[in-house]
Structure formats: C-alpha cells, structure tokens
Amino acid sequence: xxxxxxxxxxxxxxxxxxxxxxxxxxxxxxxxxxxxxxxxxxxxxxxxxxxxxxxxxxxxxxxxxxxxxxxxxxxxxxxxxxxxxxxxxxxxxxxxxxxxxxxxxxxxxxxxxxxxxxxxxxxxxxxxxxxxxxxxxxxxxxxxxxxxxxxxxxxxxxxxxxxxxxxxxxxxxxxxxxxxxxxxxxxxxxxxxxxxxxxxxxxxxxxxxxxxxxxxxxxxxxxxxxxxxxxxxxxxxxxxxxxxxxxxxxxxxxxxxxxx
Numbered sequence: 001x002x003x004x005x006x007x008x009x010x011x012x013x014x015x016x017x018x019x020x021x022x023x024x025x026x027x028x029x030x031x032x033x034x035x036x037x038x039x040x041x042x043x044x045x046x047x048x049x050x051x052x053x054x055x056x057x058x059x060x061x062x063x064x065x066x067x068x069x070x071x072x073x074x075x076x077x078x079x080x081x082x083x084x085x086x087x088x089x090x091x092x093x094x095x096x097x098x099x100x101x102x103x104x105x106x107x108x109x110x111x112x113x114x115x116x117x118x119x120x121x122x123x124x125x126x127x128x129x130x131x132x133x134x135x136x137x138x139x140x141x142x143x144x145x146x147x148x149x150x151x152x153x154x155x156x157x158x159x160x161x162x163x164x165x166x167x168x169x170x171x172x173x174x175x176x177x178x179x180x181x182x183x184x185x186x187x188x189x190x191x192x193x194x195x196x197x198x199x200x201x202x203x204x205x206x207x208x209x210x211x212x213x214x215x216x217x218x219x220x221x222x223x224x225x226x227x228x229x230x231x232x233x234x235x236x237x238x239x240x241x242x243x244x245x246x247x248x249x250x251x252x253x254x255x256x257x258x259x260x
Contacts, residue, residue, distance in 0.1 A: 010131070011238075012054035017132035018140045019239040023246035024124040030254050031120045037109070038257045040116035046249070047123035055130040065123070073115045081111030134159045140233045149227045157212055161205070168204045172197045 012020060027043050034040060048065060051057060057065070081103065089106030096103035128137075138156045141147040176196060216222075 010054040010056040012050065012127065012131035013056075014238065015131065015242055016140055016233055016235050016239045017128060017137040018144060019235075019243055020128040020131050023243045024127050026247055027250045027253075028121055028124050030250060031117050031124070034117065035113065036257065037113055037116060039253065040113070040120040042253050042257060043250075044116060044120040044123055046253075047120065047127060051123065051126060051130055055127070057130055061130065069119055069123075073112075073119050076115030076118065077108060077112040079111065080114040081108040084110045135231075136233050139229065139231060143229065143233060144235070150222050153221070157216070161208070164208055165201065165205065168201055169197060172200050172204075 024047070027046075031040050031043050051065065052062065084107040086102065086104055086107060089104055089110050091102075091104045091106060093105035094102050095105055095108060135156060138152045138159075142149050142152045
C-alpha cells in the first residue's frame with residue numbers, strides 16, 4: 001500500500017475470516033425467505049453499520065455504499081416493479097396508466113422488496129469481503145474446513161494474478177505513451193488501445209505463470225497430502241462472541257418484525 005493510503009483497522013479485521021462468513025449466514029437466509037419490507041431494511045442498516053464502524057472502508061467504498069447503493073435500490077425498484085406480474089399484486093391503486101399498460105402500487109412495492117433483499121444480501125456479503133484478505137481466508141479454509149491445500153493454494157495463486165495483471169497493464173500503457181504510437185481519435189480509439197495491450201499482457205501472464213509453476217515445483221507443492229502452515233489464523237474468544245451476538249441479533253429481528 002502506498003504511503004498516505006493506510007487506513008485504521010476496525011474490529012472486523014481482527015476476526016477470523018471464516019467468522020465473517022458464518023456470522024451473517026442466518027441473516028442472509030432470513031432476507032431470502034422474507035416477503036416484507038422491514039426485514040431486509042433492518043439487516044441492510046445493520047450490515048452498513050457493521051461495515052462503517054468495524055471495517056473502516058475507504059472513502060470510495062463508503063461513497064458507493066452511502067450514495068450509489070440507494071440509487072441502485074431506487075432503479076431496481078422501478079425495474080422490478082415494471083417486470084412484476086400484475087396478477088400477483090394488489091391492483092387497488094394505479095400509479096401509471098399508459099394505454100394498455102398500468103403500473104400498480106403493489107407492483108412498485110414488490111419491486112422495492114426485491115431491491116432491498118438484493119441490497120441487504122450484498123451488504124451482508126461485504127462483511128467478509130471488506131474485512132478479510134484472500135490469503136487469510138484460504139489459510140482458514142485449509143486449517144478449519146480441511147480444504148485440500150492443492151486446491152486452496154492454487155486458487156490463491158490465481159487470485160494473486162489479478163494485481164499482477166493490473167500492474168502489467170499500467171506498464172504497457174505507459175510504454176505505449178512513451179513510444180508515442182499513432183494517436184487515434186474517435187469511437188475506435190479505445191478499442192485500438194485495448195487490442196494493442198492484449199498480446200504483451202498475455203506474454204507477461206505466460207511468463208509469470210511459468211515462474212509461479214517453477215517456484216511451486218521447487219517447494220514440492222503437491223508432493224504430500226498435507227503441508228506445514230507457515231502462517232496460522234487462530235480462532236479466538238472474540239470470534240465466538242461475534243458469532244453469538246450476530247445470531248442473537250438476527251433471531252431478535254426475525255421474531256420482532258412482522259412476517260408479512
């Protein structure tokens with residue numbers, strides 16, 4: 001991370017990555033089976049509160065959650081409302097009458113419920129995505145879920161290709177700008193820039209894959225059924241407390257809120 005971009009770590013970062021996956025599972029199930037508006041709203045606000053106070057997201061992520069997510073909910077409300085079968089909703093109030101098409105209040109409420117459920121599921125999933133790192137999650141699955149390390153660390157190696165590709169692509173674009181190839185304008189300029197980077201990016205990816213494969217062979221990767229872990233990701237008392245509180249709050253919300 002570059003200087004000046006460090007962020008303070010919240011309490012979610014101190015939890016085991018598996019805990020941030022397991023803790024919101026009952027809430028996600030409750031959101032999926034709910035048909036009212038209050039349940040997804042409650043879990044949406046709860047998830048946002050946990051992320052903002054416990055994960056300390058970047059300014060960009062915070063803006064997306066606070067500003068873009070409500071706009072997406074509004075757009076989804078209209079979209080799902082238009083697609084909803086009018087025969088399955090309350091048709092007592094007509095909001096829009098455009099010839100043969102009518103938009104009912106019940107359709108819009110159904111669309112709002114669907115949008116809120118999707119938003120709540122996204123926010124609850126982000127609890128793990130914004131607080132855990134890929135390497136720690138992989139190590140946790142190997143340690144506690146007994147996932148074969150051949151699968152887990154192969155997936156981790158592929159995961160680490162992404163930032164490598166990003167750096168390579170930036171270097172290729174900088175090289176193109178320095179060399180000054182013919183500057184093109186118009187709609188085809190963006191396509192031209194992308195296609196000019198494909199071949200060198202693939203060549204760099206193949207070279208990097210070969211180096212990773214040689215490094216894994218040198219460390220006898222896959223030679224034995226088990227492998228000694230250099231970095232352990234422990235389960236602490238705080239993890240049990242967080243899961244217990246999360247499930248208790250989920251049960252309280254489900255019991256207290258109406259089922260329809």
